Amino acid sequence: MIEAIGLDADDTLWENETFFRVTEAEFCGLLAEHGDAEAIAARLFDTERANLAHYGYGIKGFMLSMIQTAVELTDGAVDGRTISRILELGQEMLAHPVKLLPGVPEALDRLTGRTLILITKGDLMDQERKVAASGLGERFAAVEIVADKTPEAYARVLHGQGVAPERFLMAGNSMRSDVIPVLEIGGWGVFIPHELTWLVERVDAPDHPRLRQLGSMSELPDLVARLEDAA
Template identity: 50%
Template sequence: MGNPLTTIGFDADDTLWHNERFFALTQVKFAELLADYTDRDSLMDRLLEAERRNIPHYGFGIKGFTLSMIETAIEVTEGRVPADVISELLAAGRDMLAHPVELLPDVRETLETLQDDYRLVLVTKGDLLDQERKLAESGLRDMFTAIEIVSDKTPQTYQRIFDTHGDGPARGMMIGNSMKSDVVPMIHAGGHGVYIPHGVTWALEHAPAPSDSPRFHQITRLSEVAELLP
């Protein structure tokens, strides 16, 4: 691997614990509530566009998603959306913010295996309070040297994090389920990016795989990380 690795970063949502499936379930409810006004495919397209527009204003996470649902509901009903529909969308957002944390397979065992030999850093984006809640409920907090909850994941973000908590990106690895956020920017920063596909991934997190990079790796489950390490 060239420079010996000293620091490993982990994404949180859909890498350490389930997350996107709660968004998918809420979208089903959203479509049911607006079924009298538009078909599901058109509604989901409008919602995705609203999310894309709103990221610079609301950031990533459930609160921004809830506001985007409400905005989309107003748009597709031309301002006639019933108040009880808005109320149900707000309730759905609150339910998402309270969903229990369920770890993905091999997570605790893999972190326990790595923590004696590497500095482990959690790097996640989204709503601060929600991410802190999920981390606390996960029981994984003490396994990490550092926690970074960021507004976005860019090469500059990874440069700062791995400089601060490690020996720079060149001696670091980032592991996650988003090609766009976890893998590509880490490789651009000079580190290793490990992609773990998840069954459900938000459309805005898709990006082409940097297959021509020797620092790109793909595994099918977290326990396979050990096979990439010397």
């Protein structure tokens, strides 16, 4: 039996990476005289990745990485108006409405009665805001916001919920964060790709008997039923 189902939030339940891409495009436009958009975006990505250990995941770290990139690309000559606009871009992202992905409410309706756990990572305040704005919070037995999705983090969540890893299924759009760590502790990992998944989260799929891939959240209830029927 699947005793509990974990669900990722960003780009699994609602749109997220789209807003980062839109902001990145405007950022590249602000610094257009210092390089082409592709080169600036690549420099920003390198800065973000290097800063994960300092700032973690989320919009605030993205804002700081944009500012650092602007300073470095201009050799410290970036003007106050550009910095101000970068801060405004981040604030706009933090205030952006939550847009649920197609089929999410219906899939959750079909999973009613099961123990659902929302497991997401990133900035605590922003993730709490999005959960509240989504209107989905009451559907979950627990909402867990972690700094990073490691096998140890999942193990702690499951221990707190009294769920054995082999009776746990986690679904999300990141092979790196939502699937592989859960497979490593003995659970089921369900990969639901999103076309704009951040490069850091993209890794090759392992060959594993407990790995499944779906086209959308709408397919998850039927998958859970099939797994239980086959048990």
